[in-house]
Amino acid sequence: GENVEQHPSTLSVQEGDSAVIKCTYSDSASNYFPWYKQELGKRPQLIIDIRSNVGEKKDQRIAVTLNKTAKHFSLHITETQPEDSAVYFCAAPNYGGSQGNLIFGKGTKLSVKP
Amino acid sequence: DAGVIQSPRHEVTEMGQEVTLRCKPISGHDYLFWYRQTMMRGLELLIYFNNNVPIDDSGMPEDRFSAKMPNASFSTLKIQPSEPRDSAVYFCASSLAVSSYEQYFGPGTRLTVT
Numbered sequence: 001g002e003n004v005e006q007h008p009s010t011l012s013v014q015e016g017d018s019a020v021i022k023c024t025y026s027d028s029a030s031n032y033f034p035w036y037k038q039e040l041g042k043r044p045q046l047i048i049d050i051r052s053n054v055g056e057k058k059d060q061r062i063a064v065t066l067n068k069t070a071k072h073f074s075l076h077i078t079e080t081q082p083e084d085s086a087v088y089f090c091a092a093p094n095y096g097g098s099q100g101n102l103i104f105g106k107g108t109k110l111s112v113k114p
Numbered sequence: 115d116a117g118v119i120q121s122p123r124h125e126v127t128e129m130g131q132e133v134t135l136r137c138k139p140i141s142g143h144d145y146l147f148w149y150r151q152t153m154m155r156g157l158e159l160l161i162y163f164n165n166n167v168p169i170d171d172s173g174m175p176e177d178r179f180s181a182k183m184p185n186a187s188f189s190t191l192k193i194q195p196s197e198p199r200d201s202a203v204y205f206c207a208s209s210l211a212v213s214s215y216e217q218y219f220g221p222g223t224r225l226t227v228t
Contacts, residue, residue, distance in 0.1 A: 032215045034215065034216065034217075036219075042221075043205060043219040043220060043221050043222055044157070044205070044219050045219070046216060046217070046218070049215075049216065089157065093215055101147065101159055101162050101169075101170065102159075102215055102217060103159075104156070104157045104159075106156045107156060107157070
């Protein structure tokens with residue numbers, strides 16, 4: 001089945017700086033890569049996703065890049081703000097198991113210092 | 115749409131008691147997932163259903179855990195008997211088959227077993 005590794009586990013940046021979180025996956029058949037944001041005490045929420053037919057996708061201050069050859073994808077947050085502080089999870093489909101479920105990374109706790 | 119609905123939001127119970135968590139998926143979604151989240155183990159998939167049928171329950175920790183989905187709008191996760199190590203936040207999520215990997219999470223149930 002799929003294996004997803006996420007780095008770093010914690011990340012601290014100054015407000016206004018950029019933040020980058022990276023994930024690697026093992027199954028070359030994977031074709032969908034979402035990112036979830038979980039604020040303290042809240043539910044994980046889908047913030048952006050990318051499918052394997054594109055290499056980059058942007059939505060305002062966040063972007064996701066995908067390198068299928070190297071089997072890794074990254075979340076980029078520019079001009080970080082205190083409200084970006086949260087735990088971010090990457091995920092990939094578990095084709096090795098039954099279709100429909102995702103394998104999640106362990107999460108990255110991002111702290112944005114004002 | 116109201117989103118995924120879970121109840122109760124908080125549950126405190128004594129060891130040995132039966133606990134039942136409830137979930138109503140987003141209308142029209144035909145995949146339903148139960149996750150458990152702890153600091154130590156992160157976000158773990160327990161079981162998921164497609165069209166009310168359990169597809170993969172390999173994440174269910176032991177026989178004390180059971181899940182049902184009697185119809186398209188309701189699912190339960192039951193723990194009997196509960197133990198202190200079951201203390202966690204339990205999330206329910208749902209997705210639509212057409213874009214089956216876009217999962218939407220409920221607010222979670224914080225379970226404390228004393």
